[in-house]
Amino acid sequence: GESVGLHLPTLSVQEGDNSIINCAYSNSASDYFIWYKQESGKGPQFIIDIRSNMDKRQGQRVTVLLNKTVKHLSLQIAATQPGDSAVYFCAENILNAGKSTFGDGTTLTVKP
Amino acid sequence: NAGVTQTPKFQVLKTGQSMTLQCAQDMNHNSMYWYRQDPGMGLRLIYYSASEGTTDKGEVPNGYNVSRLNKREFSLRLESAAPSQTSVYFCASSEVAGGKRTGELFFGEGSRLTVL
Numbered sequence: 001g002e003s004v005g006l007h008l009p010t011l012s013v014q015e016g017d018n019s020i021i022n023c024a025y026s027n028s029a030s031d032y033f034i035w036y037k038q039e040s041g042k043g044p045q046f047i048i049d050i051r052s053n054m055d056k057r058q059g060q061r062v063t064v065l066l067n068k069t070v071k072h073l074s075l076q077i078a079a080t081q082p083g084d085s086a087v088y089f090c091a092e093n094i095l096n097a098g099k100s101t102f103g104d105g106t107t108l109t110v111k112p
Numbered sequence: 113n114a115g116v117t118q119t120p121k122f123q124v125l126k127t128g129q130s131m132t133l134q135c136a137q138d139m140n141h142n143s144m145y146w147y148r149q150d151p152g153m154g155l156r157l158i159y160y161s162a163s164e165g166t167t168d169k170g171e172v173p174n175g176y177n178v179s180r181l182n183k184r185e186f187s188l189r190l191e192s193a194a195p196s197q198t199s200v201y202f203c204a205s206s207e208v209a210g211g212k213r214t215g216e217l218f219f220g221e222g223s224r225l226t227v228l
Contacts, residue, residue: 034216043202043219044202046218100157100215102147
């Protein structure tokens with residue numbers, strides 16, 4: 001069977017390594033997903049999004065993967081840098097429903 | 113372009129006191145939201161306003177009231193504060209594009225509230 005990445009509340013990586021942050025969502029009707037980054041003392045900021053008609057989307061150093069079969073989302077950060085240290089949240093949405101539901105968040109720590 | 117502005121940034125209240133958190137956005141967004149974030153947890157929706165003149169309850173509305181004063185401003189009121197309302201409160205807004213909400217939220221910096 002297919003393995004699904006576990007959601008971990010904390011993740012520690014070495015600078016330069018790749019990071020993978022996992023998220024399980026709950027509503028099979030959700031059709032739009034967003035990853036947010038929250039730095040200490042600040043509000044969450046948009047990183048990347050993906051719609052349910054896609055299974056992969058790439059940004060500058062980030063990639064989001066969507067597996068609707070198992071309701072799983074992952075964020076991959078390439079060549080992780082100290083500035084990537086933050087809490088990362090996934091959010092599931094139904095477009096036009098006007099509400100986002102957030103996951104618990106993963107704290108990423110990048111060691112120099 | 114300030115984005116979403118929240119005031120105050122910090123507040124300490126005694127149990128039973130009331131206060132209002134203010135939020136304003138300058139992005140001409142139709143939808144605005146209030147979330148609370150407790151230590152080590154994600155954000156939980158308190159109330160939202162899909163458009164000017166409408167408000168709806170979110171996941172955790174008890175103990176709060178809101179007012180959508182105009183398109184720019186959305187306030188959150190605690191009528192009788194309780195220690196369980198100690199939290200960080202975030203206001204957010206979202207864009208409507210082509211008649212459909214895109215879903216991306218733009219957040220303020222947060223208001224840190226302590227109720228003793």
